[in-house]
Structures are given as structure tokens and as C-alpha cells.
Amino acid sequence: MTVYSFASSHAPLPQDVLAALSDDVAEWKHSGFSALELPFTGKDFADILALTEHELRALLNLPEAYRVLFLQGGASAQFALLPMNLLGSAPHCDYVQTGHWSKRAIKEAAAWCDVRVAAVGSGGELPVPCSWDTSPDAAYCHYTSNETAEGLQFQCYPEISDVPLVADMTADFLTRPIPVERFGLIYASAQKNLGAAGLTIVIVREDLLGRGRSGIPAPFSYARQAEAKSKVNTPPTFSVLVACRMLGWLRGCGGLDAMAERNGQKSAKLYAALDGDFYRCVASPGSRSPISVCFRLPDSALDVLFVEEARSHGLFHLQGHPQVGGIRASLYNAVPECAVDALVSFMSDFKRRRG
């Protein structure tokens, strides 16, 4: 039976990428060594790191003024590390509160800065950026581009002129083109669209380096990592290689425009199957995420049954976020369209039998 993963916490990887990585573990490019054995101080890994950055810069058409940092700790670590690195002498930081993940970001940041909430979303609707009450003296304005637990996405990128815009793009990084020049900093952990857990990408505008407080653990100091080209200490070498191969695959798929079109097609099929009656979508149309599609059945017992039966049909990890419930299908870049077709077909069958 063909199996598909719709997990939110970890995306699937394309078969070609997995085959290449399996070979890399066996032997890295006729070197006699496994890709897992490469010292981060050697030329092989230097080449991998340089290629990874090159691929990322090319895909994003990244302006020179931005530095790419390859860190550890996950996006959750950045929640506290952001104000530690960026507050400087500013009186506070602005945050847009729209769901589970932005709330976690706010809670963690509040230990290191005064948090000012610039906007709040509610009822499955995201606050439009022109309504955000940002303050010009904030160190930055932070938002979560895709709330995975609630299935929300800012479908357009905000334009904030007075303070650096900071985005947690973990869930939808590289799923569509990004106007990087609007941002002061973008961060994303890799296990969604860059392959393997253990790597966190931080893209930061150079002029924001040097605002860090003293004592930031060295591997988490943006300024020190920028200076050391992400080699303050041992980077997560294999996760970087996985990211490198994922970026090559993305390029081969036609880049971010092609990926956005593909992701739009996938999610459109699934949203079309949500009839508003048996399958209810909480997110309002203008805030619906093409990456995290969340819906509910008429009662929670049916939600549980749906997840169980789906699993027996090879459709895995469809349960919603523990604190939200319902069903969640995550459609990261590497989820193939045939997975969505299989899910939609199962949904139709399930509704016929249980509706």
C-alpha cells in the first residue's frame, strides 16, 4: 500500500532526495567517507555549506545585504533568541498574535523584552496588515506567516515601513516567492520544507547585527555566527546536506513560482472537498492556509474515527494540533498531488459511509 504523511511536525521528502541521501550516508562522492563523517572544518562540508547558501540565495534572489545563518535549536529557540539578539536599546518589540505559535513566540520573548501586541486575530480570521498598530520605536514587529495549529496563513506579505519586519516562516518557508527586502529577519526550522529536523535557517539584514545583549550563548549570537559563517561551533552537518538536496530539488521543480502554483492546486482540491456541512473549515477564506488545511467533522468522535480509518488507508498523521483538535492535513512542498487526491477520495468515501 502506498502511504502518505500529512504530518505537521515533519514533512515528507521527495523519493529522489531520499535515494540520494541514502547513497550519501553510504558514501559521500567517492570520498571513502560517509556524509555523516565529514568534519565541519574540512573542504567537503565547506563545499556543501557554500552550495546550500548559494541555492537558497538563488531561489530567493536574496539581496547582498542579507546574511544566511545555519543554526540549531528550532524556531522555538528563536522565540527567546530574537529579543536577545535584536532588542538593542529599543523600549519594546511589537508582536502580532494570531494563534498557537505566535502566542508561544510572545510568551518566550516576554522574558527578554517588553512585548507590545500590535494586532490580534480571532474567529479564524487574520488581522490585515494595514490594521496593525505598529509603533515606530519598536525593535521589530514579529508575525507568524502560517499558523499551523489553526490553519491560517497571511496570504499577502505585510509591508511595514517604520520598523524591521520579523517573520516566523517555519511552515511556509519556500512554499511561494518571498519579497525578502520587506523583512529585517526571517526564520524557519528545516523539518518542514528543508528536510530534516535539527537545522534552523535565519536570514537577517546585516544592519540588524550587533544589537545583541551580552552573554548570548555563542552558537546563538547572530552577530558571531554571521562573522564565523555559521561555524562558531559544529553545525548540524547532515541536516545542512539534507537542506542542500531539498533546495536542488526545489530548483529542479521550477523554483518558488512553480511551487506556489503547485501548492495552490493541491490545497484548492482539498478546500473544495470541505462542504461546510460534514467537513467544516474554521478559517475564513481570506485567511486559509494552503499549507495547513484544518477542518472538523460534525463531532469529535467522528474526528477520531476519521483519523483511524484514514491511517488504515495509508493516509497518516491527520490528527489536528492537540490544543485545537479536529483534522489537519499539512501540504508541504514535498507532499505530492496524488496524496491530496487519495485524501479527497477517502473523504468522499468516509462521508458516504458515516455522513
Added chain:
Amino acid sequence: MTVYSFASSHAPLPQDVLAALSDDVAEWKHSGFSALELPFTGKDFADILALTEHELRALLNLPEAYRVLFLQGGASAQFALLPMNLLGSAPHCDYVQTGHWSKRAIKEAAAWCDVRVAAVGSGGELPVPCSWDTSPDAAYCHYTSNETAEGLQFQCYPEISDVPLVADMTADFLTRPIPVERFGLIYASAQKNLGAAGLTIVIVREDLLGRGRSGIPAPFSYARQAEAKSKVNTPPTFSVLVACRMLGWLRGCGGLDAMAERNGQKSAKLYAALDGDFYRCVASPGSRSPISVCFRLPDSALDVLFVEEARSHGLFHLQGHPQVGGIRASLYNAVPECAVDALVSFMSDFKRRRG
């Protein structure tokens, strides 16, 4: 040509482990998914994590009062995170300063606590623990069990009765039995004897949890990670699997006693080849590390030539630490005895030709 890595920053892995991991990347246990795709919230990864902890506890005969944390960031991140987590209301922390890595630990800790230097090593000799001037009101006493840059190891484990003993065991973790009950906390990054970069093991006595200051980034709070069983956020899932397979291999080799004997044999062969004339060892015999064997040739030009020629003989990554120079052969668990034989043979040949 058979190639061997003597890299300090990243150890080689046994062929059996690499073959198994290559298969795991292709498919995890007939699941239809790659090991790289397993969500950390699912049963497959839960089983891997539980088995990894089980293997580690069995190897170390770990008392119940100790918790095992699977973190990110590397040992270097712990340098600052240690006082953030353990200082509590103590007036200072004691540190033993013996080389490059303990100096880095001290420098980073000093931003978060008053550092009191309890002992200093010099001239290739480590200060014997009975000479350490520890203070009973310190939050802990920290030492580096193996200084990789200088090639030094505390060959016996200290016994400190009045304050928790904390050790950076990154380089020699699991290379010999460890009397864990003497320690308050042990930490080690995984890329030496546990396989892959991106994972940091922290073993901490339960009574030391809860001394953390507020605002520690959640993924780095010992107390929160202990409570969440290392799942505050996404752990470095594949690096945990690599560690799991390395631990299984270690058990199959006969455990820590067998590994210590094997490591002793390997290093004895290499130290016997250091004649004190052409190949000079700086570390005094009582402080020599069986894991990091450092030596110098009559001049630095010969050091460079040695490293280059060794490479052409398949003996890789023998250059010393950039700030120390000379030659360094790292003999981690998975470096086979035949690698040492090949190195000793090359050294004899090189001396004959260049001596």
C-alpha cells in the same frame, strides 16, 4: 585505497552502523516512510527515543535519579546554558582551567555567573583533583574531562564531595566506564562517539533541576526539557537515531569496559611511536589522552608536510587545532585499530625519509 579519518571535530562511524543508517534513510522498518520523515510526535520516533535512552542507561548503569536530555546546540551552547540553568542563588561557579575548551567554557559562563577558577593546568600537565581549590558555596564545579586541542585527559575521575561536579565529556563520553554517581551533570555533543552533529546529551541529577533563571529559551531549559521528555520542540530526530544505532554498536562491542581496553590498546601503539625526538609529545604521561593524541615534529614546516603526505596515504584530518598547531590524531571509539596501525606505519616511513 582505504581511507581513515582522524578528525577531532567529527568521528568516523562503524561500517555496520552506516549501512543500517543508509537503509533507514531509504525506508524505516518497512513503514513506507524514511527515517528522515518520522514526525517527532509519532510512535516510531517515540520508540527510537525510548530505545536510545534505554541503551544509554544500560551502558552507563545510570541511577534512576538522573535524567537524560536530548538537546540541540552542541556542547558550546551549554557553556552559557549551564550557569543559566544551574546557578540558582549561589554566589559563583567553580571552573577548572586546563586548555582551549575549558577556557571557552569559562568565557561563556562568565556572562551569567561569577566564575571562580579552582585550578589551572600548565605545561602539558593537568592539576590533580585533590589539588583543586573548590568552594562549598559554588553552584557547581566544572571541568573538561578531555582537552582535545592539547591532547590531555583526566585519566581518573575526580571526587568532589561538597558541590555538584559538572563535566564536559564531549570528546571522551562513552570511551570508558563513567562513575555517574560522582556527577551532578555530564554533557557531550554527539558527533564524537554518538555519531552525528546536531545532538547534545545532557545527563543531569534530578535535584539540580529547577535552579534555572527565568527566560531560558524553552528548548534549553533543563527543567522544561526533563518535564517534556526532550520534546519541548522538535528534537533532532535523525541524529537521535544515529545515536541509537551507535549505542547498539557499542553494546555489541562489549560495552564501556571493552571499549576502554580497545581505546587503551589503540593509543598505546601510537604513543609508543612517539620517540620524544622526531615525534614529540607535549602532554606529560599522567595527563595524556587516549582519545586525542597530539604531537609535534621538529619544525612546523614538517608538521604541514606530514599532514599532506599522510593524506595522500589515505590518513585524513591529522592537523592539530588551529590555535595549537602540530599533529593531532583523534582516536574515538569507532576509529579502528587498523587505522592506528596504518598511521604508525606511515610515521615510521615518514621519519625514515624526512628524519
